[in-house]
Amino acid sequence: DGGITQSPKYLFRKEGQNVTLSCEQNLNHDAMYWYRQDPGQGLRLIYYSQIVNDFQKGDIAEGYSVSREKKESFPLTVTSAQKNPTAFYLCASYGGLNYGYTFGSGTRLTVV
Amino acid sequence: AQSVTQLDSQVPVFEEAPVELRCNYSSSVSVYLFWYVQYPNQGLQLLLKYLSGSTLVKGINGFEAEFNKSQTSFHLRKPSVHISDTAEYFCAVSDRRSNFGNEKLTFGTGTRLTIIP
Numbered sequence: 001d002g003g004i005t006q007s008p009k010y011l012f013r014k015e016g017q018n019v020t021l022s023c024e025q026n027l028n029h030d031a032m033y034w035y036r037q038d039p040g041q042g043l044r045l046i047y048y049s050q051i052v053n054d055f056q057k058g059d060i061a062e063g064y065s066v067s068r069e070k071k072e073s074f075p076l077t078v079t080s081a082q083k084n085p086t087a088f089y090l091c092a093s094y095g096g097l098n099y100g101y102t103f104g105s106g107t108r109l110t111v112v
Numbered sequence: 113a114q115s116v117t118q119l120d121s122q123v124p125v126f127e128e129a130p131v132e133l134r135c136n137y138s139s140s141v142s143v144y145l146f147w148y149v150q151y152p153n154q155g156l157q158l159l160l161k162y163l164s165g166s167t168l169v170k171g172i173n174g175f176e177a178e179f180n181k182s183q184t185s186f187h188l189r190k191p192s193v194h195i196s197d198t199a200e201y202f203c204a205v206s207d208r209r210s211n212f213g214n215e216k217l218t219f220g221t222g223t224r225l226t227i228i229p
Contacts, residue, residue: 004155031215040121042202042221043156050215058216090155094215097144097163101217103155 002027006091006104013078013085013111021076021107023091029102031094032074036060036087037106043090049074078109086111114139114205118220125193126228133188133223135177135203142208145186146217147177150200159201162186173197198227 004025013019025032031050035043045058049068063082068074078085091104115138125131137143144163148156160171167179177188186203203220 006155009153033216035219040221042116042118043217043219045216045218048216088153092156092217100146100158100161103148103157105155106153108153 004091004093004102004104006089006107008107009105011107011109013109015111016080018077018079019085019109021078021089021091021109023074023076023104024072025074025093025102026072027093027095027102028071029093029095029099030071032068033092033094033101034058034064034066034074034076035090035092037090038087046076046089085109114141114143114207114218116203116205116218116220118203118223120223121221122224122226124226124228127195128192130191131189131193131197131225133201133203133225135186135188135220137184137186137203137205139184139205139207143205144208145177145179146204146206147171147175147186147188148202148204149173150202150222152199156202159188193225193227195227195229197225200224 007022033048034046037043044060047066049055065077089107117136146161147159159175160169162169162179170176175190200222202222204217
């Protein structure tokens with residue numbers, strides 16, 4: 001079955017460390033997105049990418065970085081510059097108007 | 113730019129009672145409208161969407177929503193809820209323009225629906 005795989009499901013990080021969240025899709029979608037979810041704030045867009053080797057900042061890109069070297073993969077790095085990284089992170093892809101958006105099952109990052 | 117307002121952060125409802133979750137949006141351009149459901153520690157699942165045509169849209173699990181352009185609303189309804197409907201519900205919009213980069217979703221802050229047995 002086609003879909004989006006996010007790993008790991010739970011991630012713990014010490015303060016001052018960078019950490020990379022994985023997002024892989026086998027849907028052949030061009031566009032991919034990273035959202036951050038905090039209680040009471042809904043989902044906020046971190047970065048998005050429409051094609052390989054191109055990506056754009058979303059609303060809350062500070063302290064994050066991404067790469068898009070392959071169509072299938074869109075990893076997100078949470079850097080030590082992100083002041084409050086504890087959150088639930090969701091990856092999504094877009095397959096056009098009729099197909100719509102597909103979301104991964106998320107990664108819960110906790111800073112300890 | 114678009115914005116989405118979900119005024120009710122929490123809605124408790126007795127089982128088998130009807131429910132309405134409210135969503136209002138603001139946009140300078142025409143938009144597509146979506147409702148998603150999220151169960152604990154999971155991703156988002158599409159309930160329904162409005163792209164064009166009839167303003168009453170039917171989705172999965174017995175949910176429906178009505179697009180009201182004059183009131184810029186897209187409220188979600190279900191005539192009789194079940195325990196399994198307990199979840200968080202998100203309203204979202206995206207830009208109708210087909211220009212590169214306009215497909216991204218803007219979400220509301222969510223409504224937590226709790227079904228009381």
